[in-house]
Amino acid sequence: MSNRRKLASVPSRLSFPSVDVSRRGFLRGSAVLGGVSLLAACGGNDSGSSSSISTAKVDPEVAGGLNDIFGPGGKEGGAGVTLSAGMLLAITGQGSFFGKVMGNGAKLAAAQIKVADGINYDLHIADHKSGDVPTALTATRQLVTQDQIKILQTSYGAPSEAIVPLIGQNKLLSFNGGGSSPGQVGKPFLWQTRMIFGDDPCPGGLAWIAREFPDAKKLAIVGTQENGVAGASTIAPEAWKSLTGGEVVANEQHDVGATDFSSIVARIKSAAPDAILTFSFGDDAGYLVKQLREADVDVPVMGIEFTEQAAKVAGASYDTYNFCTDFYDPKNPNPWNKIFVDGHNDMFGEDPEYYGANYYEEVFFVWELARRVLADGGDPTDTTALQEALVANPTFKSLYGGDASATGEVTFNPDDHTISKPMGVFKVVGGQPEKVADIVKPEAGADPATALV
Amino acid sequence: MDLSLLAQLTVSGIVVGSSYALLGVSFGVIYATTKIFHLAHAVAYAAAAYAAVWAANTLGLPLAVALLVGLAAGALFGLLIEVVFYRPMRKRNATLLTIFLVSLGISVAFPNLIQIVFGPDNQTLPRPDNPTYSLGAVTVSRHDVIAVLVSWVLIAAVATFVSRTRFGRSITAMRTNPTMAEAVGIDSKRVYTVVFALGSLLVAVAALLFTTKGVATPTMGLQPTLIGFIAAFLGGIGSQWGAALGGLALGLLSSWSALYLQVDYGPVVVFGAMFLVLLVRPQGLLGKAAA
Numbered sequence: 130m131s132n133r134r135k136l137a138s139v140p141s142r143l144s145f146p147s148v149d150v151s152r153r154g155f156l157r158g159s160a161v162l163g164g165v166s167l168l169a170a171c172g173g174n175d176s177g178s179s180s181s182i183s184t185a186k187v188d189p190e191v192a193g194g195l196n197d198i199f200g201p202g203g204k205e206g207g208a209g210v211t212l213s214a215g216m217l218l219a220i221t222g223q224g225s226f227f228g229k230v231m232g233n234g235a236k237l238a239a240a241q242i243k244v245a246d247g248i249n250y251d252l253h254i255a256d257h258k259s260g261d262v263p264t265a266l267t268a269t270r271q272l273v274t275q276d277q278i279k280i281l282q283t284s285y286g287a288p289s290e291a292i293v294p295l296i297g298q299n300k301l302l303s304f305n306g307g308g309s310s311p312g313q314v315g316k317p318f319l320w321q322t323r324m325i326f327g328d329d330p331c332p333g334g335l336a337w338i339a340r341e342f343p344d345a346k347k348l349a350i351v352g353t354q355e356n357g358v359a360g361a362s363t364i365a366p367e368a369w370k371s372l373t374g375g376e377v378v379a380n381e382q383h384d385v386g387a388t389d390f391s392s393i394v395a396r397i398k399s400a401a402p403d404a405i406l407t408f409s410f411g412d413d414a415g416y417l418v419k420q421l422r423e424a425d426v427d428v429p430v431m432g433i434e435f436t437e438q439a440a441k442v443a444g445a446s447y448d449t450y451n452f453c454t455d456f457y458d459p460k461n462p463n464p465w466n467k468i469f470v471d472g473h474n475d476m477f478g479e480d481p482e483y484y485g486a487n488y489y490e491e492v493f494f495v496w497e498l499a500r501r502v503l504a505d506g507g508d509p510t511d512t513t514a515l516q517e518a519l520v521a522n523p524t525f526k527s528l529y530g531g532d533a534s535a536t537g538e539v540t541f542n543p544d545d546h547t548i549s550k551p552m553g554v555f556k557v558v559g560g561q562p563e564k565v566a567d568i569v570k571p572e573a574g575a576d577p578a579t580a581l582v
Numbered sequence: 583m584d585l586s587l588l589a590q591l592t593v594s595g596i597v598v599g600s601s602y603a604l605l606g607v608s609f610g611v612i613y614a615t616t617k618i619f620h621l622a623h624a625v626a627y628a629a630a631a632y633a634a635v636w637a638a639n640t641l642g643l644p645l646a647v648a649l650l651v652g653l654a655a656g657a658l659f660g661l662l663i664e665v666v667f668y669r670p671m672r673k674r675n676a677t678l679l680t681i682f683l684v685s686l687g688i689s690v691a692f693p694n695l696i697q698i699v700f701g702p703d704n705q706t707l708p709r710p711d712n713p714t715y716s717l718g719a720v721t722v723s724r725h726d727v728i729a730v731l732v733s734w735v736l737i738a739a740v741a742t743f744v745s746r747t748r749f750g751r752s753i754t755a756m757r758t759n760p761t762m763a764e765a766v767g768i769d770s771k772r773v774y775t776v777v778f779a780l781g782s783l784l785v786a787v788a789a790l791l792f793t794t795k796g797v798a799t800p801t802m803g804l805q806p807t808l809i810g811f812i813a814a815f816l817g818g819i820g821s822q823w824g825a826a827l828g829g830l831a832l833g834l835l836s837s838w839s840a841l842y843l844q845v846d847y848g849p850v851v852v853f854g855a856m857f858l859v860l861l862v863r864p865q866g867l868l869g870k871a872a873a
């Protein structure tokens with residue numbers, strides 16, 4: 130995910146009328162500008178500041194449920210231990226919705242852990258302005274030097290790749306649940322908590338299309354240069370050929386944040402594909418699907434993400450959309466998920482969604498690691514010890530999967546720091562996703578049809 | 583050459599270019615007269631969309647009435663920026679750069695205000711049916727047809743107003759020689775008020791045309807404002823038809839570039855063409871060279 134940086138540089142390239150700048154005038158203007166900038170900063174409500182965690186809206190009975198799942202609080206649960214943690218999110222800009230839900234997830238987790246007599250997860254939230262790399266670097270440095278964070282929850286692809294050196298140098302135990310990309314794989318202290326965006330689920334999604342639409346031979350691919358790049362260039366074309374013997378007839382790229390897909394739709398229509406695979410994410414996917422349907426392109430579309438925001442963009446046409454991903458289901462009866470969903474409703478008045486779930490879960494991973502380090506007599510504020518505990522046992526309880534009697538499980542790969550999660554193919558019905566198939570990431574070199582469980 | 587692709591891209595280019603044309607005229611009519619680089623035009627755009635959303639979804643007003651509320655809000659916000667910020671600054675002899683800095687600040691602050699009030703979630707208006715019309719391989723939606731018609735009717739109306747009416751000639755006089763215009767009794771304050779209201783009303787129309795098929799977001803105004811600025815400069819400052827032509831050219835170029843290039847190269851083609859045009863004709867396509 131990223132913002133629309135391309136247009137931000139436009140005005141400086143063109144000539145402005147010549148103006149006479151007096152020092153007084155400049156100072157006056159600066160003062161006014163400072164005032165409005167202050168107001169602008171207010172919009173990023175948590176930007177760069179410590180977010181005091183309130184437990185007022187946390188049901189005290191949550192403690193019992195969490196202690197049943199994760200173990201007792203108190204000394205064993207890290208009571209009295211404070212871990213300074215940062216979040217690098219899109220608080221302002223185009224992706225501010227994502228920043229909000231991610232932050233909410235972590236805040237809820239910190240509050241629930243506190244109520245369960247666990248660690249004090251001292252949360253500091255910083256803004257990368259929806260993917261601005263220089264801002265992300267500055268914000269991370271501030272989190273390190275001013276807030277002295279030990280843990281970092283980052284987001285987006287480009288900013289997270291940019292801060293990889295800072296993460297390593299400062300040994301920040303870091304998790305990214307909202308923009309995993311190949312450039313972040315296997316980096317010191319950085320762990321991905323979602324499947325590689327687009328790349329991992331797309332063989333399964335294509336296998337589902339091949340099964341459901343056996344006459345489909347011609348595939349069109351639409352993506353960006355931000356995420357799912359390998360998926361669009363190699364993984365999907367190879368998988369499609371293997372699955373159907375067919376070919377890729379169009380491979381289109383668009384800028385992140387695009388709202389006008391008319392040219393892409395025209396090119397796709399001209400290529401007359403039997404199916405479309407898109408790596409577009411955020412609102413872009415909604416605009417793409419809407420404009421495809423308006424242009425009477427009625428072939429199946431497989432995406433790699435679902436958001437309520439994109440569904441709003443697309444309206445009724447999203448009911449023709451399918452997607453494959455490690456999708457979070459708030460209706461999952463898994464007991465921990467129930468605590469999460471109820472808590473989220475109590476605190477924020479709405480059901481959680483995918484990104485909120487990932488960032489909530491990450492805080493619990495940290496709590497679990499702190500518990501393990503404490504059990505071994507170590508220092509739970511030492512991030513090297515925390516990471517060693519992760520490598521020693523990379524499996525964690527999860528909101529994903531499980532059933533009414535047990536939580537699900539996710540497992541990290543200690544070699545490349547990626548995660549393995551349940552994935553599925555979903556249809557959108559009445560604006561809401563419904564799972565229609567389970568999929569897995571196929572083994573390297575394996576028949577992509579094996580991705581469909 | 584794939585002729586059906588060319589035809590579809592041409593139609594798409596006209597649809598997109600018409601909205602750019604409207605944006606170009608809306609920005610140009612303010613800039614040409616006041617010389618203020620009105621980046622806070624983005625505020626009028628977003629205000630119109632959010633006011634319509636508020637009227638439709640919170641007050642439960644019918645869509646047509648909500649759109650009128652949006653238009654009024656867009657014009658009002660544009661006017662407020664002139665009256666509350668720019669006019670007092672001009673009175674104190676603030677330079678154009680100072681005013682631009684304030685405009686920049688407002689354009690940054692306002693999306694955050696919207697986010698505080700409405701939250702970061704996408705906001706939608708009720709969507710009327712939007713059937714598609716086909717002619718051979720070319721398709722166009724009813725919304726697009728309406729948007730094109732509305733844009734060009736408004737552009738023609740503004741061009742006529744500026745060139746054929748007495749008040750329009752006052753605007754032209756203020757644009758070409760403000761000192762002389764004031765000397766002959768033209769009320770500059772009134773002229774500025776009208777051009778801000780007019781430009782903001784036009785950008786509000788563009789915002790509502792977009793929101794009735796897309797969504798309102800806090801940052802939605804910036805990109806259209808920049809497009810309006812580019813269209814106005816490409817077409818020629820001071821010429822309504824020039825700004826409109828600039829916008830149409832941007833839309834068509836961007837669309838036609840997809841005949842041979844990946845769509846994400848479109849902006850490169852568009853900006854390359856713009857630089858070439860401005861190198862050869864710094865006054866823009868239909869602008870008049872400075873004496």
